[in-house]
Amino acid sequence: MTRTLPPTRSGGTDRREPGMPEEIRWKGYPSRIEMMGEEEFQSGVKEIPHSEFTSPREGIRSLTRSERSDIVRNMSELTTDASLRKMWRAFKNQTPALTAVLHWGYPRFVFDGWIRTLKGQVPVFTFHSVEPEPFESRLRYLHRNGYRTLTADELLAVLNREAPVPDRSVVLSFDDGWGSLKTVAYPLLKQYGFKAVAFIAPALIGDETAGSVKSDRRRFCTWAELREMQLSGVVDIQSHSLNHPRVFISPKIVDFHRPKRSGNHPKLNFPVYRESGQDRWDRQGRIGMPIYESQSIFSGRHRYFDDEKLREMCVQFVAERGESEFFSKKGSTQTLLKIVQDYRNSNIDLGRFADSAETDRAMIEELQGSKRRIEEKLPGHRVRHFCYPWWNGCERAVQLSKETGYEANFWGRLIRRPANRPGDDPFHIVRLRDYYIFRLPGEGRKSLRSVASERSEM
Numbered sequence: 001m002t003r004t005l006p007p008t009r010s011g012g013t014d015r016r017e018p019g020m021p022e023e024i025r026w027k028g029y030p031s032r033i034e035m036m037g038e039e040e041f042q043s044g045v046k047e048i049p050h051s052e053f054t055s056p057r058e059g060i061r062s063l064t065r066s067e068r069s070d071i072v073r074n075m076s077e078l079t080t081d082a083s084l085r086k087m088w089r090a091f092k093n094q095t096p097a098l099t100a101v102l103h104w105g106y107p108r109f110v111f112d113g114w115i116r117t118l119k120g121q122v123p124v125f126t127f128h129s130v131e132p133e134p135f136e137s138r139l140r141y142l143h144r145n146g147y148r149t150l151t152a153d154e155l156l157a158v159l160n161r162e163a164p165v166p167d168r169s170v171v172l173s174f175d176d177g178w179g180s181l182k183t184v185a186y187p188l189l190k191q192y193g194f195k196a197v198a199f200i201a202p203a204l205i206g207d208e209t210a211g212s213v214k215s216d217r218r219r220f221c222t223w224a225e226l227r228e229m230q231l232s233g234v235v236d237i238q239s240h241s242l243n244h245p246r247v248f249i250s251p252k253i254v255d256f257h258r259p260k261r262s263g264n265h266p267k268l269n270f271p272v273y274r275e276s277g278q279d280r281w282d283r284q285g286r287i288g289m290p291i292y293e294s295q296s297i298f299s300g301r302h303r304y305f306d307d308e309k310l311r312e313m314c315v316q317f318v319a320e321r322g323e324s325e326f327f328s329k330k331g332s333t334q335t336l337l338k339i340v341q342d343y344r345n346s347n348i349d350l351g352r353f354a355d356s357a358e359t360d361r362a363m364i365e366e367l368q369g370s371k372r373r374i375e376e377k378l379p380g381h382r383v384r385h386f387c388y389p390w391w392n393g394c395e396r397a398v399q400l401s402k403e404t405g406y407e408a409n410f411w412g413r414l415i416r417r418p419a420n421r422p423g424d425d426p427f428h429i430v431r432l433r434d435y436y437i438f439r440l441p442g443e444g445r446k447s448l449r450s451v452a453s454e455r456s457e458m
């Protein structure tokens with residue numbers, strides 16, 4: 001009985017726990033970037049690594065008494081549902097740390113709504129798929145309060161100090177290029193005289209044309225639609241990688257592929273896997289295959305190539321027991337985990353990690369491939385901006401994006417970089433979710449509570 005661990009660059013440690021696949025300590029590229037993913041934030045403050053903050057107390061000391069009570073008031077407004085109540089409890093326990101987190105993660109206007117705290121910065125808002133009324137209500141708010149939109153190029157010029165910051169300027173950005181960008185957002189943007197930037201992944205671009213509002217939420221734009229929007233000057237098409245790639249990052253199994261796997265955009269989030277030397281990007285998956293812990297290819301973690309023999313065994317086992325029927329029974333996951341454990345106990349698990357050269361190459365292919373394909377499909381158009389899929393990236397990815405000719409990188413929220421101001425690094429542009437538009441200073445500004453309820457609307 002021989003067991004070997006997949007090779008790890010940092011010298012993995014074998015720490016086996018009975019009944020579970022071994023846990024391997026694995027580090028990819030060291031990262032200086034601390035991200036605050038929207039998901040992390042929603043799932044509670046516990047996941048925010050307090051220990052990473054050198055001086056949370058300094059954060060709160062820097063606030064005035066009235067600013068502190070403002071935050072407390074705003075926070076209490078947020079206690080609308082269970083998760084937020086949890087956050088409120090955590091807030092009371094962890095006031096200094098959380099206050100500092102909030103101030104590092106969000107621009108101050110979100111809390112105080114003062115035009116003077118907005119001055120000198122350009123908030124960038126993110127949309128995915130949109131529906132007519134919620135989307136138009138955001139445009140109405142911006143329009144009524146005299147906001148103007150900048151293009152991604154104009155934002156870049158501001159950050160590079162090549163242009164002044166126009167008062168009340170914002171950037172509207174769209175991720176993934178969902179069909180509703182063309183059928184819902186585009187006509188409304190035109191109507192209000194606004195501009196936007198759309199980050200698309202060429203491999204996702206389909207040939208399914210406009211249908212109902214419902215189907216437009218599920219399909220991606222076609223090249224013809226993207227071309228029309230680009231030519232209009234209203235929507236600037238930029239890069240969101242080639243494949244929106246998610247890869248396995250460890251031998252830790254989190255699920256087994258099953259009929260109707262749930263989750264947000266299960267297809268978009270399906271990781272690539274290798275079969276007989278070929279990467280399968282079709283996101284179909286094979287029923288019964290192990291789904292390992294996964295992340296964006298840009299996360300800085302090295303890709304884990306799982307053992308194909310083990311995968312095949314699971315797929316076979318499930319196929320012989322009638323796929324759906326097998327999964328409809330209780331304990332199906334445990335049964336499969338047991339098979340994996342037995343296999344790993346009596347075989348050499350052929351899973352392996354990519355090395356740095358492979359990880360680099362994979363990132364470069366995504367960065368370059370996307371830029372090339374968009375420029376090919378939209379002749380005369382230049383791709384200069386890159387947006388991280390799942391807003392997840394690392395310093396190495398930033399470096400490679402520079403080397404492949406990008407001039408700016410867009411993220412979600414980043415710790416210690418709440419806003420975009422002249423002189424700020426254009427490779428770390430931060431963005432807020434679309435509903436924070438209603439926290440911009442202006443008439444009809446919404447409370448944090450109603451903003452919190454907006455989030456479930458879209």
Ligand SMILES: [Zn+2]
Binds near residue numbers: 175244388
């Ligand atoms: Zn995306």
